[in-house]
Amino acid sequence: MTPENPRERLLEAAGEIFAEKGFKGATVREIIDRAGVNIAAVNYYFRDKERLYIEAVKHAACGEPEEPHLSWPEGTPPAGKLRDIIRFQLLKFLDPSRPAWLARLIMRELTQPSDACAELVREYIEPRSKVLLGVLRELLPPNTPRRKLFLTAFSIVGQCHFYCSHKPIIRLLIGEDEYQRLDPATLAEHITQFTLRALGVEKN
Amino acid sequence: MTPENPRERLLEAAGEIFAEKGFKGATVREIIDRAGVNIAAVNYYFRDKERLYIEAVKHAACGEPEEPHLSWPEGTPPAGKLRDIIRFQLLKFLDPSRPAWLARLIMRELTQPSDACAELVREYIEPRSKVLLGVLRELLPPNTPRRKLFLTAFSIVGQCHFYCSHKPIIRLLIGEDEYQRLDPATLAEHITQFTLRALGVEKN
DNA sequence: AATCATATCAAACAAGTGTTTGAAAATCAA
DNA sequence: TTGATTTTCAAACACTTGTTTGATATGATT
Numbered sequence: 264m265t266p267e268n269p270r271e272r273l274l275e276a277a278g279e280i281f282a283e284k285g286f287k288g289a290t291v292r293e294i295i296d297r298a299g300v301n302i303a304a305v306n307y308y309f310r311d312k313e314r315l316y317i318e319a320v321k322h323a324a325c326g327e328p329e330e331p332h333l334s335w336p337e338g339t340p341p342a343g344k345l346r347d348i349i350r351f352q353l354l355k356f357l358d359p360s361r362p363a364w365l366a367r368l369i370m371r372e373l374t375q376p377s378d379a380c381a382e383l384v385r386e387y388i389e390p391r392s393k394v395l396l397g398v399l400r401e402l403l404p405p406n407t408p409r410r411k412l413f414l415t416a417f418s419i420v421g422q423c424h425f426y427c428s429h430k431p432i433i434r435l436l437i438g439e440d441e442y443q444r445l446d447p448a449t450l451a452e453h454i455t456q457f458t459l460r461a462l463g464v465e466k467n
Numbered sequence: 468m469t470p471e472n473p474r475e476r477l478l479e480a481a482g483e484i485f486a487e488k489g490f491k492g493a494t495v496r497e498i499i500d501r502a503g504v505n506i507a508a509v510n511y512y513f514r515d516k517e518r519l520y521i522e523a524v525k526h527a528a529c530g531e532p533e534e535p536h537l538s539w540p541e542g543t544p545p546a547g548k549l550r551d552i553i554r555f556q557l558l559k560f561l562d563p564s565r566p567a568w569l570a571r572l573i574m575r576e577l578t579q580p581s582d583a584c585a586e587l588v589r590e591y592i593e594p595r596s597k598v599l600l601g602v603l604r605e606l607l608p609p610n611t612p613r614r615k616l617f618l619t620a621f622s623i624v625g626q627c628h629f630y631c632s633h634k635p636i637i638r639l640l641i642g643e644d645e646y647q648r649l650d651p652a653t654l655a656e657h658i659t660q661f662t663l664r665a666l667g668v669e670k671n
Numbered sequence: 672a673a674t675c676a677t678a679t680c681a682a683a684c685a686a687g688t689g690t691t692t693g694a695a696a697a698t699c700a701a
Numbered sequence: 702t703t704g705a706t707t708t709t710c711a712a713a714c715a716c717t718t719g720t721t722t723g724a725t726a727t728g729a730t731t
Contacts, residue, residue: 269708285579287491291689301710303691312689374578375489376635384639392640410648413641414657418626421633425625428632431580435588436596437617444614453618461665473678495719505680507721516719 270308272298277319282364286316286377317379323368324387327355341401342464348395349423349458350451356427357447370427395419402462415462422454474512476502481523486568490520490581521583527572528591531559545605546668552599553627553662554655560631561651574631599623606666619666626658 266272276298280289291312295302309315335344356366369387372380399412426433426445434442470476480502484493495516499506513519539548560570573591576584599620607616630637630649638646 285489285491287489290687292687301708302689303710304708306690307708371579373636374574374632380635380639384636388636388640410645413645414654415661417629417637418658418661421627421629422622422625424629424633425621428578429625429628431584432577432588432592433621435585436592441614441617450618453615454622457619457622457665460667461661463664494717496717505678506719507680508678510720511678 269298269300269304272300273304273308273315274319274322277315278323278368279362279364281316281319282323282368282371285371285375286313291315313378316377317382320368320372320379320383321386323365324383326365327369327387341398342459344398345402345419345458346451346455348398349419349455350448352420352423353426353447353451353454356423357445357450366427370424373424374428392416402464418461419454419458422457426450473502473504473508476504477508477512477519478523478526481519482527482572483566483568485520485523486527486572486575489575489579490517495519517582520581521586524572524576524583524587525590527569528587530569531573531591545602546663548602549606549623549662550655550659552602553623553659554652556624556627557630557651557655557658560627561649561654570631574628577628578632596620606668622665623658623662626661630654 265275273294277289277294280294280297283289291305292302294315295305298304305312305315309318335347355361356370369383372383373388376383395416396412399415400407403412403415433445437445469479477498481493481498484498484501487493495509496506498519499509502508509516509519513522539551559565560574573587576587577592600616603616603619604611607619637649641649
């Protein structure tokens, strides 16, 4: 299960702990403890704590499952593409079968960027952003101004990310029981319908 | 401008620095330096760093301007109330005339809650949540299930909070120039129209 | 003026931090 | 095997952290 390679063991452990406690809150001793390696390995495989953090973020982003919808079949209705995008985003945040710290680490970097952010945006955010904007161009009337496209995209992504970034508050507000009943599929359907109606696109 | 009271000076300085760097990232020496007080004042007026943090968060929440729409005139159309709520939320996050660290500190507490969170939810979030849910009850058909009300509220608040929590990413994505042109009024109008159409409420 | 509680201060403390060291062990190539 | 290179390790280092101390100043009360 856990990799033998001490470098990768460090990346995994660092990802978990950085996600949980942030850069300052995490200590290298706790990380090397979980990874089961000597403390000097941090400076051997990475230069210092900061480099370890950056590499851990990139490792987490790479470890993300590939989008299954970078290429839809020709003729796929754009509303269906939008549904796929929304569903996939929510799955990343809420799928209980995948480690929660992956999404958490990336979300942390999005809300309080460090030096790792520039790379993350270029390699991770930009491409996904382009896909969404392309679908919106199909859904909205031609010649829709660039600004309008972005505002719409933010409305969609804002709805999705809310369930990750504000997870603890949601728990407190609706109660633990109700929270457990929030499955990704239901949420995706709600957000999709909400958005399609907002865009004036009839159900498909 | 700045209060004479060392206790309040500490609260202000702590709020700014905690908002910027988080609990672990902020050091008491930097805080007392900005406040211009002796380091022992932290333990004199508050017990320790953690208490200072909690009090700073509460102080920031109290310093928030009172909602001007806790009571609308009788007969106000619910769509107008919704517009007021959305506009006010965005103003809190984006109004350049008010210190940015207030919203930032609260947002930080919402996305990575500490011990200060429970109180914040009770005194700050819950009441505003109830107002929004009440308006949604007016807008949506009677007997709309509780869960549907919450999901709708999350869709609205998610859109608004996105501009605060993901501010740095938005800057990177659309460019600094375009970001400067995102004024709160325009955003509020976009989100309001988006939401009203999603709810199937005709313009008013 | 004398007394007392309150407030401020510089200095030090103990614990924890990231980082480095230099030697030992393991691995590989000749 | 021999020698060279890579990897691992315990120990220590230099520094920052939050916190406490004990003395001094301030201000009100008797």
